[in-house]
Amino acid sequence: MTTETSTLDLERSDKGDFFYPETHLHDAGVGLTEKTIHYISDIKEDPDWVRAFRLNALKTFLSKPMPTHWASRDLEAIVFDNIRYYLSAGTQPKRNWEDVPDDVKRTFERLGIPEQERKFLAGVEAQFDSEAVYSNIKKAVGEQGVIFVGSTDGLKEHPEIFRKWFGKVIPTGDNKFSALNSAVFSGGSFIYVPPGVKVKHPLQAYFRINAENFGQFERTLIIVDEGAELTYMEGCTAPKFNTATLHSAVVELVALKGAKIQYITVQNWSANVFNLVTKRALAHEEAEVKWIDCNIGSRLTMKYPGVVLKGRKARGEVLSIALAGNGQHQDTGAKMVHAADETTSNIISKSISIGEGRATYRGLVHIPKHLKNCRNNTECDALLINSTSRTDTYPAITVRGTGNSVQHEASVSQVSAEQIFYMQQRGLTEAQAMSLSVNGFVNDLVRQFPMEYSVELKRLIELEMEGSVG
Amino acid sequence: MTKELAIHNLRVEIAEQEIVRGLSLTVPLGEVHAVMGPNGSGKSTLAKVLAGHPDYKVTSGQVLMDGENILDLAPDERARKGLFLAFQYPSEIPGVTIANFLRAAVAARMPEGEELEATDYYAQLYQKMDLLEMDRSFTSRAVNEGFSGGEKKRNEILQLAMLQSKYAVLDETDSGLDIDALKVVANGVNSLRGPELGVLLITHYQRLLDYIVPDRVHVMVQGRIVRSGDKDLALELEEKGYDWVRDDLPEPALV
Numbered sequence: 001m002t003t004e005t006s007t008l009d010l011e012r013s014d015k016g017d018f019f020y021p022e023t024h025l026h027d028a029g030v031g032l033t034e035k036t037i038h039y040i041s042d043i044k045e046d047p048d049w050v051r052a053f054r055l056n057a058l059k060t061f062l063s064k065p066m067p068t069h070w071a072s073r074d075l076e077a078i079v080f081d082n083i084r085y086y087l088s089a090g091t092q093p094k095r096n097w098e099d100v101p102d103d104v105k106r107t108f109e110r111l112g113i114p115e116q117e118r119k120f121l122a123g124v125e126a127q128f129d130s131e132a133v134y135s136n137i138k139k140a141v142g143e144q145g146v147i148f149v150g151s152t153d154g155l156k157e158h159p160e161i162f163r164k165w166f167g168k169v170i171p172t173g174d175n176k177f178s179a180l181n182s183a184v185f186s187g188g189s190f191i192y193v194p195p196g197v198k199v200k201h202p203l204q205a206y207f208r209i210n211a212e213n214f215g216q217f218e219r220t221l222i223i224v225d226e227g228a229e230l231t232y233m234e235g236c237t238a239p240k241f242n243t244a245t246l247h248s249a250v251v252e253l254v255a256l257k258g259a260k261i262q263y264i265t266v267q268n269w270s271a272n273v274f275n276l277v278t279k280r281a282l283a284h285e286e287a288e289v290k291w292i293d294c295n296i297g298s299r300l301t302m303k304y305p306g307v308v309l310k311g312r313k314a315r316g317e318v319l320s321i322a323l324a325g326n327g328q329h330q331d332t333g334a335k336m337v338h339a340a341d342e343t344t345s346n347i348i349s350k351s352i353s354i355g356e357g358r359a360t361y362r363g364l365v366h367i368p369k370h371l372k373n374c375r376n377n378t379e380c381d382a383l384l385i386n387s388t389s390r391t392d393t394y395p396a397i398t399v400r401g402t403g404n405s406v407q408h409e410a411s412v413s414q415v416s417a418e419q420i421f422y423m424q425q426r427g428l429t430e431a432q433a434m435s436l437s438v439n440g441f442v443n444d445l446v447r448q449f450p451m452e453y454s455v456e457l458k459r460l461i462e463l464e465m466e467g468s469v470g
Numbered sequence: 471m472t473k474e475l476a477i478h479n480l481r482v483e484i485a486e487q488e489i490v491r492g493l494s495l496t497v498p499l500g501e502v503h504a505v506m507g508p509n510g511s512g513k514s515t516l517a518k519v520l521a522g523h524p525d526y527k528v529t530s531g532q533v534l535m536d537g538e539n540i541l542d543l544a545p546d547e548r549a550r551k552g553l554f555l556a557f558q559y560p561s562e563i564p565g566v567t568i569a570n571f572l573r574a575a576v577a578a579r580m581p582e583g584e585e586l587e588a589t590d591y592y593a594q595l596y597q598k599m600d601l602l603e604m605d606r607s608f609t610s611r612a613v614n615e616g617f618s619g620g621e622k623k624r625n626e627i628l629q630l631a632m633l634q635s636k637y638a639v640l641d642e643t644d645s646g647l648d649i650d651a652l653k654v655v656a657n658g659v660n661s662l663r664g665p666e667l668g669v670l671l672i673t674h675y676q677r678l679l680d681y682i683v684p685d686r687v688h689v690m691v692q693g694r695i696v697r698s699g700d701k702d703l704a705l706e707l708e709e710k711g712y713d714w715v716r717d718d719l720p721e722p723a724l725v
């Protein structure tokens with residue numbers, strides 16, 4: 001029975017698939033030249049150092065080849081000259097939901113924001129195309145000295161913290177897409193949590209692409225000071241357009257001594273989005289960074305959240321779930337760079353491939369010779385739904401020296417026809433049976449997520465499985 | 471409308487080989503019928519075909535559940551109409567707890583727009599578990615994963631109890647059970663017996679019928695019912711062996 005559903009048409013019926021007409025005041029037009037950079041810098045009233053940073057990044061971007069010697073050749077389908085790099089309505093982000101323009105408000109209300117803010121969040125930022133349209137932090141959290149603003153406000157209002165760390169975790173030249181983001185970045189969050197402050201409820205950002213042929217390049221920088229704690233969640237959607245849309249974010253996290261950061265992403269991009277994101281954290285002594293990364297949708301996602309374990313006893317973790325629908329490619333994984341003694345890292349990756357979907361795990365674990373008592377554990381499990389589904393695993397593990405240990409486990413399983421028949425005999429439809437199997441497969445990971453996100457993820461998996469059967 | 475599960479002249483093949491060859495059998499609601507037969511007689515094929523397993527091809531005949539032909543229905547539609555199959559080899563569903571699995575199955579039977587109340591559900595679940603002498607921690611385990619033979623069969627009976635099916639086909643429910651487990655499972659089935667349940671008990675051995683006493687016994691050989699009688703037929707069969715009915719049997723018509 002699983003083989004009979006091999007030609008799948010993944011019509012997405014998500015709540016994210018709708019859009020309203022554009023009303024942008026600022027539009028950088030298509031293509032990317034120095035003129036585009038100046039246009040963006042002028043509108044954003046960038047300080048000189050930012051303009052120079054952007055221009056330098058543009059040169060780096062242009063000089064770097066596409067990474068197709070190791071990555072998918074599908075990247076060649078991106079036509080940089082056809083993309084619009086900046087779109088905004090030209091207004092400041094609103095602190096009050098009532099002040100958000102009606103068309104934008106309608107969009108986010110359909111997506112369930114700010115309902116969730118009222119329910120369980122400490123603060124929300126909502127980005128519509130290039131700029132934040134709404135940004136709010138609960139008063140009590142603000143009074144603790146927590147800063148939560150858009151990146152544009154962050155670099156202007158808090159340059160002393162911003163400049164110290166910006167571009168330090170992920171340098172411009174890290175890869176072609178981090179260079180692109182550095183050239184045209186707009187939006188994203190800037191967060192600072194002062195020493196010892198434990199932010200009880202999560203802060204959330206919501207990224208929405210509403211325009212066709214558009215590139216979204218948000219830039220997020222989060223600094224959690226000594227002994228402080230933060231959970232940050234982001235959600236992403238885009239409507240279904242006929243032409244490719246590009247999302248290329250850079251996210252830098254800094255966890256100072258003893259700090260804890262949990263960064264959670266649930267993205268549900270439409271099937272024409274190229275999602276090429278660089279995410280990395282710097283963990284100082286005894287700090288803990290955990291990336292929880294759920295990748296659903298997109299045409300091609302390339303994303304390998306990383307932690308540089310810079311201080312003694314630092315700990316890094318990546319828990320990742322990827323769902324590759326028919327015709328989609330999820331190329332995801334993790335990077336753990338051990339750079340101090342007694343550092344530990346843990347990577348658990350679960351992927352599901354449906355129809356002709358392809359899930360790739362790509363991981364890098366590096367423990368150099370001079371370090372002692374470092375440990376890494378890597379587990380990758382792949383679930384194939386159809387006989388045409390594909391999964392690959394490329395673990396690159398370098399461990400030198402004595403007294404360091406790594407453990408790597410990988411498994412591939414397939415949903416069996418007998419299992420589906422068994423569940424159908426209990427009254428579940430084929431789609432319900434599939435989605436239960438998939439949810440069971442990811443269950444031990446999802447249990448570690450905040451409740452609201454595990455419910456949302458379960459629902460997204462159900463939607464995806466409904467579309468993929470019969 | 472007669473309340474019964476009626477199989478008329480059923481013929482079934484797999485890989486172009488005929489396994490069930492013109493089988494007829496009727497289980498009225500409220501009765502327990504046993505089908506006994508030697509290995510390879512087609513008993514398990516019959517069970518899977520009733521449930522709608524996609525590997526088997528029905529070439530002729532009818533299966534009527536309370537007068538409705540169910541052969542054109544998908545497996546899940548048959549299930550929701552009240553047909554239950556206790557599997558000989560139940561599948562594992564990693565990561566899905568028994569509680570969640572059963573909840574999804576119960577919810578699938580609710581009318582559209584109605585939601586299953588968690589408290590009602592658990593009250594019902596625990597009541598059935600007490601009936602089957604099952605420990606409550608059982609439901610937080612993943613379905614059949616790492617279960618012993620006895621645990622798997624008990625889990626099947628728990629599902630039967632929870633899903634309030636009208637007709638239950640129990641496929642070799644006694645296989646792989648020691649005598650204590652067999653008694654527990656038999657007690658479970660006996661406690662569900664009543665005017666609202668028809669049972670088709672498929673078994674190789676008479677042993678199970680000491681604990682679940684059937685209203686009727688049918689002997690299946692080479693894809694057909696060759697003899698029917700009351701519970702004493704099982705004892706007679708036990709004594710004389712299957713060769714006794716086989717010797718009696720006219721050569722099956724070659725198709």
